[in-house]
Amino acid sequence: MLTHAAEDYLKSIYKLQEKGGKVSTGILAEFLDVKPASATGMIKKLKTMKLVRYERYRGVTLTAAGKAVALEIIRHHRLLELYLFKALGVPWDGVHEEAEKLEHVISEDVEARMDEYLGYPTADPHGAPIPDKNGVVIQTDSxxxxxxxxxxxxxxxxxxxxxxxxxxxxxxxxxxxxxxxxxxxxxxxxxxxxxxxxxxxxxxxxxxxxxxxxxxxxxxxxx
Amino acid sequence: MLTHAAEDYLKSIYKLQEKGGKVSTGILAEFLDVKPASATGMIKKLKTMKLVRYERYRGVTLTAAGKAVALEIIRHHRLLELYLFKALGVPWDGVHEEAEKLEHVISEDVEARMDEYLGYPTADPHGAPIPDKNGVVIQTDSxxxxxxxxxxxxxxxxxxxxxxxxxxxxxxxxxxxxxxxxxxxxxxxxxxxxxxxxxxxxxxxxxxxxxxxxxxxxxxxxx
DNA sequence: AAATAAATTTAGGCATGACTAAATTATACA
DNA sequence: TGTATAATTTAGTCATGCCTAAATTTATTT
Structure with a gap:
């Protein structure tokens, strides 16, 4: 199983990749609030797991397997945000922080139950798309x-x-x-x-x- | 802030202490599924934090501060179990495992909202008492x-x-x-x-x- | 094209929390 | 009471994932 840190790296690489192809070590490190040296270390680990493509000094990209993990975590995050918002009334400025912790520990079973409760939604409280179980994202052109x-x-x-x-x-x-x-x-x-x-x-x-x-x-x- | 591991140790010491005063390193290690040497290490760390009393070869007990942490975690755990059971329909044989992971990351705010949703309950799906916000446990004599x-x-x-x-x-x-x-x-x-x-x-x-x-x-x- | 600046990687260290193996202390029994 | 056995602790190792400082590579500028 992946560590929480590895999941966070993959999620971040995905998000940064969305707006601009290859992701540099420095950008990734800044996004994750760690030092570039730390990012290099994790990137190497992710490469041995075949979750990213990486050549030194050349930046990272996700492999299909890495992208699948990233989308799974993003799905957890956004479903959790919407669930906390709708089912428990957590204000929309608080759901992100909470989901950030929960996304790594929630089971597929509980996630499926929240999904059903919410009526299989496609966007979180901030309007971000919720990937479906197969990692398919509905992109709106805003x-x-x-x-x-x-x-x-x-x-x-x-x-x-x-x-x-x-x-x-x-x-x-x-x-x-x-x-x-x-x-x-x-x-x-x-x-x-x-x-x-x-x-x-x-x-x-x-x-x-x-x-x-x-x-x-x-x-x-x-x- | 305490690590998840430290929280698990305190919770375990509390539970073992309930049925028999002082807790030996061996019993604690077995309960947590770690080796005795690992338990010794953590016990020492908890002692420097003044969360347990400890003399080598003499076993551990919780201080008031340690007990407060243990009860807080147990409260998280049992409220989560009941919430998963009642709000999401998770079968009662599954709620323990799920709550075991969530108890360390749930915020006080979300917990309070679940508590309200559930009508301030006093027992989890297995009948175990849920400590209140002040750590007071209602004991039934079964x-x-x-x-x-x-x-x-x-x-x-x-x-x-x-x-x-x-x-x-x-x-x-x-x-x-x-x-x-x-x-x-x-x-x-x-x-x-x-x-x-x-x-x-x-x-x-x-x-x-x-x-x-x-x-x-x-x-x-x-x- | 060489020199400087910026980005990245390597090397070495630290805390956490697990492990094994060896040493120590306590307990039990004869 | 001494000795065997059981429990516990110490010592040393390992993986994670972060850090700083130094070395390296790439990019920019003149």
Whole structure:
């Protein structure tokens, strides 16, 4: 069986690989909050297990087996997040931290029971897709909110889940996945966004907007 | 923060201490399925943390601080067992193994939410008492089923939870905590027990009966 | 193309927590 | 009470996974 650390490395490599092919030792180490030397050590171990491809100084990629493990852990994580949110009422800014610990110890049996309870969901409370039992991920094509122009309408698809304070802030505007809003005005010179959400106006800073991803964007003319 | 291993040691010392004061290195090692030398090492570490009292060759006992940790872990374990059983329908012979892993990683917040969901219960699916947040345990005075005589009636109080196959067997007779039954006949020469449970007769072997604890024992004359 | 800077790897160390084998202490029995 | 046996502890090893510091390789810049 794999150690928790190995699972965390594979999960991280997967996530970093998603946005940019090969993953460097340095990026991986930073993402995991360890020193590069530590990452090198684990990468070598994962290579002997045939879970990653690796040439020194050339970065890592997951093998099919490594990707399967990564997706299994991500599935655990996201199902746990949604379960904690829906079944136990844990606030959405708290579920990530909790799931981070539970994802390594939950059994397949308990996971299947949570999955059934939740009605076989496809997204977690932050809108991230939940891979199915076979590791198939349904990808939505969302864009960062920062790309929106005046007058456009859209629906929140996903919010990055790493920063708990950011999530509380976003939650205070009710910008949960599935929520629709319209851009009233984009301030010039990289300024904040004024939006209309269920009749209420709100001002969203650009740094915050970078972490909100939207879909079903519609121009006002097309309506 | 304590390691999972340290928590397991404290929990084990507590359980062994319950039935017999001081705990020897050998008994503890056997209980934890490690070698005595390993137990000695951890005991020394726990002593420096002031969680146990220890003199070499003289056995261990928990300090107040050590007992508090042990009870906290036991509370996690038993609340988790009951939650898995009631909320997710995990069969009672599976909850122990699962809780064994989860007890070390569950947060106080999630635990409090499970506690609320369950209505602040006082016993787990095997009838073992759940310590409250302050570490107070409500002890029931149950006796092993092997002490019962012909004609006595009683209610199942607790069943030992360590052996999953045994639990399935006991479950097949519906001998869950809270279930009442009457002894029809105790076979002579340390033989099996024939009982009447909800009108059905069942034969319970002596080895199995040793793991079933009962209370509210009543002689047929006293009824 | 050589020199400098940045990234990565190697080497060596530390804590945890298990193990085996050998030494020590305690217990039991004659 | 002395000796054999059982229990326990000490000493030394191993795997994990992190660290720092030094060496190496790659990338950049002039």
């Amino acid at each position: 864009v960062p909110m920062t790309e929106l122009k005046d007058g456009q309408s859209c629906v929140v698809a996903e919010v990055s889940d790493s920063d708990s304070a950011l999530l509380r802030h976003i939650g205070s505007f009710n910008l949960y996945p599935g929520t629709a809003f319209r851009v009233v005005e984009v301030a010039p010179f990289e300024g904040p966004f004024t939006i209309d959400i269920a009749g209420q106006e709100a001002v969203i800073g650009r740094e915050v907007a970078k972490h909100i991803f939207v879909e079903q964007v519609q121009d006002p003319d097309n309506v | 006796v092993p089923m092997t002490e019962l005589k012909d004609g006595q009636s009683c209610v199942v109080a607790e069943v030992s939870d360590s052996d999953s196959a045994l639990l399935r067997h006991i479950g097949s007779f519906n001998l869950y905590p809270g279930t009442a039954f009457r002894v029809v006949e105790v076979a002579p020469f340390e033989g099996p027990f024939t009982i009447d449970i909800a009108g059905q007769e069942a034969v319970i072997g002596r080895e199995v009966a040793k793991h079933i604890f009962v209370e509210q024992v009543q002689d047929p004359d006293n009824v």
